[in-house]
Amino acid sequence: xxxxxxxxxRLSRRPVLDGLDLDARKGETLVVLGxxxxxxxxxxxxxxxLMQPDQGSIRIDGEEIVGLGEKALNQVRRRFGMLFQSxxxxxxxxxxxxxxxxxxxxxxxxxxxxxxxxxxERLDWVGLKxxxxxxxxSLSGGMRKRVGLARALATDPEYVLYDEPTTGLDxxxxxxxxxxxxxxxxxxxxxSVVVTHDIKSAYxxxxxxxxxxxxxxxxxxxxxxTRRTGDAMMRQFIEGxxxxxxxxx
Amino acid sequence: xxxGVTPDDLALGGLRLVRGRLGDWLAEIGRVTTMxxxxxxxxxxxxxxxxxxxxxxxxxxxxxxxxxIVVSVFTGAVAAVQAAYQFTAVVPLKYLSGxxxxxxxxxxxxxxxxxxxxxxxxxxxxxxxGTMKVTEQIDALRAMGISPMRYLVAPRVxxxxxxxxxxxxxxDAIAILGGYIVAVTSLNVSAPTYVQGxxxxxxxxxxxxxxxxxxxxxxxxxxxGCYYGFQTEGGAEGVGRATTAAVVTSCVLILILDYILATIxxxxxxx
Numbered sequence: 001x002x003x004x005x006x007x008x009x010r011l012s013r014r015p016v017l018d019g020l021d022l023d024a025r026k027g028e029t030l031v032v033l034g035x036x037x038x039x040x041x042x043x044x045x046x047x048x049x050l051m052q053p054d055q056g057s058i059r060i061d062g063e064e065i066v067g068l069g070e071k072a073l074n075q076v077r078r079r080f081g082m083l084f085q086s087x088x089x090x091x092x093x094x095x096x097x098x099x100x101x102x103x104x105x106x107x108x109x110x111x112x113x114x115x116x117x118x119x120x121e122r123l124d125w126v127g128l129k130x131x132x133x134x135x136x137x138s139l140s141g142g143m144r145k146r147v148g149l150a151r152a153l154a155t156d157p158e159y160v161l162y163d164e165p166t167t168g169l170d171x172x173x174x175x176x177x178x179x180x181x182x183x184x185x186x187x188x189x190x191x192s193v194v195v196t197h198d199i200k201s202a203y204x205x206x207x208x209x210x211x212x213x214x215x216x217x218x219x220x221x222x223x224x225x226t227r228r229t230g231d232a233m234m235r236q237f238i239e240g241x242x243x244x245x246x247x248x249x
Numbered sequence: 250x251x252x253g254v255t256p257d258d259l260a261l262g263g264l265r266l267v268r269g270r271l272g273d274w275l276a277e278i279g280r281v282t283t284m285x286x287x288x289x290x291x292x293x294x295x296x297x298x299x300x301x302x303x304x305x306x307x308x309x310x311x312x313x314x315x316x317x318i319v320v321s322v323f324t325g326a327v328a329a330v331q332a333a334y335q336f337t338a339v340v341p342l343k344y345l346s347g348x349x350x351x352x353x354x355x356x357x358x359x360x361x362x363x364x365x366x367x368x369x370x371x372x373x374x375x376x377x378x379g380t381m382k383v384t385e386q387i388d389a390l391r392a393m394g395i396s397p398m399r400y401l402v403a404p405r406v407x408x409x410x411x412x413x414x415x416x417x418x419x420x421d422a423i424a425i426l427g428g429y430i431v432a433v434t435s436l437n438v439s440a441p442t443y444v445q446g447x448x449x450x451x452x453x454x455x456x457x458x459x460x461x462x463x464x465x466x467x468x469x470x471x472x473x474g475c476y477y478g479f480q481t482e483g484g485a486e487g488v489g490r491a492t493t494a495a496v497v498t499s500c501v502l503i504l505i506l507d508y509i510l511a512t513i514x515x516x517x518x519x520x
Contacts, residue, residue, distance in 0.1 A: 045388070048392050049391075050388050050391055050392060070287075070291075070396065071294065073394075074394040074395075074396065075394070076394075077391070077392055077393065077394035078393075078394040080392065082389070082392040084385045084388070084389055084392075085385070086384055086385050088384060088385035088386050088388065088389035089386075089389075090381075090386055090389070091380075091381075091384075091386070101393065101395070102393045102394070102395070105393070105394075105395050105400075106394065155393075
């Protein structure tokens with residue numbers, strides 16, 4: 001379980017997270033919605049220890065990670081997989097090498113044959129079994145996201161963080177990614193946090209949806225509750241209206 | 250003063266400017282030192298992959314060899330022409346090879362090799378790591394629990410420290426050969442005279458001091474390339490800025506360190 005309490009972060013003197021409280025329960029897929037620039041990606045980077053907050057607490061299964069040194073954080077990070085907004089694939093490596101990297105680094109005793117088998121299996125999960133020898137530069141945006149997903153799942157993580165998994169994709173490819181996230185979630189029972197501003201994607205993958213605005217959670221509900229909600233902010237976001245309590249940046 | 254600015258205001262403004270610049274430099278030195286310490290610590294906790302170090306040695310050393318050969322052969326040739334001009338009617342040309350040898354081995358070989366490699370390799374390291382930074386690849390490594398200091402910085406710095414002295418040995422030999430070609434073909438120095446001069450003027454301490462300098466220069470090139478790569482912000486423009494900063498800073502530091510090492514080696518250690 002991820003427990004976040006009173007998280008504060010200022011960037012360029014502007015408060016991005018302003019006393020955020022949030023829980024991601026074991027095994028659930030939590031979707032964090034919010035307009036651009038409200039600190040959704042910053043939140044994910046705090047959860048995985050890529051950023052340190054100015055104030056507040058983040059506990060992973062009861063273990064406080066705020067203030068941990070890089071070595072201790074690396075141990076925590078090994079329990080996570082993360083899909084980056086830009087996929088962040090290593091350009092100098094093939095697709096197979098991208099997926100294999102964490103396995104080779106963390107399970108040094110692992111038989112190369114077993115590494116190969118796992119890489120093939122993960123690429124098969126995302127429908128790219130034949131892409132192992134391709135370079136990231138030759139992949140489409142959707143394929144890059146799928147490779148990023150295979151890489152995030154390589155080490156059987158307990159937690160998976162998704163940063164805008166469907167941003168920049170056409171609606172059909174976005175749906176393929178959504179279905180994939182949902183299917184893998186059902187199959188592997190991980191705890192997932194998905195950051196997005198794509199309401200359709202949120203409905204597809206979420207168990208629970210929260211709305212982040214001005215550095216705090218302004219709405220929290222299940223998918224069904226969200227569809228029916230009368231909350232003014234959430235409704236404005238669902239309807240994509242510029243009129244309402246959420247001020248466009 | 251007419252516009253209300255007094256000399257005191259000007260002095261105070263100047264002081265603030267100097268203090269700001271000084272603060273920036275000190276902060277920069279602090280960040281570079283921190284990076285070196287973190288890289289050392291991460292590498293001691295777990296050694297960097299030998300495969301990555303060898304890959305970088307090939308990229309930094311082997312791939313730079315032709316550039317070093319071209320620069321060195323002309324360095325030796327110019328040294329021969331210039332020395333012969335300076336010797337005219339003052340010093341016999343039998344001393345020509347000795348002057349070329351000592352100036353190349355002590356100074357020209359290590360410094361010019363470092364400046365050339367600083368330009369080629371420093372820029373390439375900063376551009377590669379800078380691009381990785383702005384495309385979140387370095388964040389992706391950290392998110393996987395892999396230390397970028399051990400995985401990216403250490404192999405590049407180790408490779409630069411190992412390869413610079415090796416390239417310097419090549420540079421020394423080829424520059425001396427360049428001097429030989431010019432001396433024998435156009436300065437009326439016979440081959441045995443040139444070789445005899447080399448034998449007479451060769452001192453192991455000269456060679457060692459040059460190679461020791463190359464070790465320090467390699468460290469500067471590796472660290473500066475990685476540091477500016479990691480500091481990159483703001484897309485393609487940021488990568489361009491990081492690349493320029495890495496090359497300029499490396500070259501300036503190489504020349505400053507050259508003076509410091511020359512003073513220590515020839516006025517203290519070998520005095």
